[in-house]
Amino acid sequence: MSETMLKPESVFECFAQVNKVPRPSKREEKMIEFLLEYGRGLGLDTQRDETGNVIIRKPATPGMENRATVVLQSHMDMVCEKNNDVDFDFDKDAIQTYVDGEWLKAKGTTLGADDGIGVAMEMAILAAKDVKHGPLECVFTRDEETGLTGAEGMQPGFMSGQYLINLDSEDEGEIFVSCAGGCRTTATFHYEEKATPQNQFFVKLCIKGLTGGHSGDDIDKKRANANKLLARFLYMELKKMPVLLADIQAGGLHNAIPREAMAVVVVPTSMKETLRVDWNLFSADVEEEYRVTEPSMEFVLETADATPTVVDRSTCDRLIRALQGVYNGIYAMSQDIALVETSTNLASIHMVPERKTIEINSSQRSSLLSARHNIADTFAAVFELAGADVETGEGYPGWKPNPDSHLLKVTVAEYKRLFGKEPVVRGIHAGLECGLFSEKYPGLDMVSFGPTLRGVHSPDEKLLIPTVDMVWRHLLTILENI
Numbered sequence: 113m114s115e116t117m118l119k120p121e122s123v124f125e126c127f128a129q130v131n132k133v134p135r136p137s138k139r140e141e142k143m144i145e146f147l148l149e150y151g152r153g154l155g156l157d158t159q160r161d162e163t164g165n166v167i168i169r170k171p172a173t174p175g176m177e178n179r180a181t182v183v184l185q186s187h188m189d190m191v192c193e194k195n196n197d198v199d200f201d202f203d204k205d206a207i208q209t210y211v212d213g214e215w216l217k218a219k220g221t222t223l224g225a226d227d228g229i230g231v232a233m234e235m236a237i238l239a240a241k242d243v244k245h246g247p248l249e250c251v252f253t254r255d256e257e258t259g260l261t262g263a264e265g266m267q268p269g270f271m272s273g274q275y276l277i278n279l280d281s282e283d284e285g286e287i288f289v290s291c292a293g294g295c296r297t298t299a300t301f302h303y304e305e306k307a308t309p310q311n312q313f314f315v316k317l318c319i320k321g322l323t324g325g326h327s328g329d330d331i332d333k334k335r336a337n338a339n340k341l342l343a344r345f346l347y348m349e350l351k352k353m354p355v356l357l358a359d360i361q362a363g364g365l366h367n368a369i370p371r372e373a374m375a376v377v378v379v380p381t382s383m384k385e386t387l388r389v390d391w392n393l394f395s396a397d398v399e400e401e402y403r404v405t406e407p408s409m410e411f412v413l414e415t416a417d418a419t420p421t422v423v424d425r426s427t428c429d430r431l432i433r434a435l436q437g438v439y440n441g442i443y444a445m446s447q448d449i450a451l452v453e454t455s456t457n458l459a460s461i462h463m464v465p466e467r468k469t470i471e472i473n474s475s476q477r478s479s480l481l482s483a484r485h486n487i488a489d490t491f492a493a494v495f496e497l498a499g500a501d502v503e504t505g506e507g508y509p510g511w512k513p514n515p516d517s518h519l520l521k522v523t524v525a526e527y528k529r530l531f532g533k534e535p536v537v538r539g540i541h542a543g544l545e546c547g548l549f550s551e552k553y554p555g556l557d558m559v560s561f562g563p564t565l566r567g568v569h570s571p572d573e574k575l576l577i578p579t580v581d582m583v584w585r586h587l588l589t590i591l592e593n594i
């Protein structure tokens with residue numbers, strides 16, 4: 113199939129135009145200019161705000177003037193990833209697309225259908241003469257991909273619609289009605305270096321090969337947290353013997369479930385065998401507990417080089433107890449839909465000898481702001497008890513499911529009428545721009561959907577062509593019937 117024959121033609125024509133415009137996150141100037149020209153070229157009321165978000169207003173078609181205003185929203189930036197062997201400048205070059213069976217792909221780069229296809233649908237509706245709709249506001253936000261800063265910078269009053277359809281979802285047939293807000297909490301222990309006591313055994317303990325994953329999206333997958341496993345073993349041993357630490361380096365990114373944890377542990381030589389046996393028993397127990405979700409978990413114990421100093425005993429005691437005591441994983445499920453409502457992830461533990469600190473990073477998520485504050489406080493209180501300095505960042509807001517949403521009712525009904533099947537109504541336990549809108553525009557009725565994408569944020573990104581037409585038809589019938 114040739115690219116010029118893809119349906120709906122108007123949408124794919126607009127997508128081809130979008131692909132000629134460079135639009136890396138935080139460097140969207142050319143795209144902003146392009147959208148302003150596009151709106152003005154159509155003779156429509158077109159504005160940008162200080163942040164760089166663009167709004168193009170299209171009046172209602174005849175007979176639809178009394179309808180409520182609908183906002184269509186997508187983000188103009190894209191993730192710029194390419195294969196090493198591809199010569200490509202994301203600040204200048206046009207994305208080269210090609211058709212492979214039912215999929216549209218790019219040659220060695222991200223396709224930018226996330227969210228260029230949403231942008232293209234809005235452009236097609238703005239230009240369309242044969243579509244029925246009430247007053248429309250087409251909104252294009254900048255910098256969704258590296259911090260949601262476009263949506264964050266948008267001032268109340270920029271949009272005036274009562275309904276908002278976000279076109280940035282990746283599974284046709286799924287309608288999103290909720291997302292999580294999040295924040296980060298850090299705990300810092302200040303330790304003293306003490307001379308290593310006599311007759312100590314130095315051992316390096318490693319837990320690795322865990323599945324890991326995204327700390328929001330994958331928190332319900334019953335996977336193990338390497339940091340918690342390590343802490344659990346240290347706490348068990350602490351009840352039997354004095355345990356000192358010469359090093360601890362565990363976990364990584366704040367938004368990832370940690371896959372590896374390592375500590376250099378110092379115990380009296382007389383306890384060496386006990387510790388070895390306990391480690392073997394512990395690893396057997398944990399392997400049994402996680403035999404389904406963690407098939408390639410590894411437990412490694414090896415003798416480590418002795419060091420002249422170790423972390424002071426009080427800090428070791430308090431740290432190990434706090435790491436054992438702190439809650440981790442899903443904290444609450446949503447009462448409205450089958451979705452994680454609130455969770456917390458113990459992301460990393462790093463000893464930093466230059467500062468004589470042990471620094472713990474974590475993230476908390478919830479679709480409810482008050483519940484997120486509660487789980488962040490739960491995390492903080494444990495480490496405060498243990499004498500650490502605790503700080504919680506400001507975070508970003510979530511989007512709570514609204515069971516009375518009129519827009520959702522119309523969206524579901526029109527989907528069933530068009531395709532003869534129920535769409536899946538769901539939420540995501542991660543951040544979306546809708547979270548920020550719900551904070552700035554209380555009462556704004558929102559849904560999010562879009563055509564099927566795979567491999568997003570990588571050069572394997574691809575768009576399932578037939579789903580674009582499905583989403584397009586769905587969108588038009590919602591606009592006609594809301």
Ligand SMILES: [Zn+2]
Nearest residue numbers: 226227256280
């Ligand atoms: Zn996106």
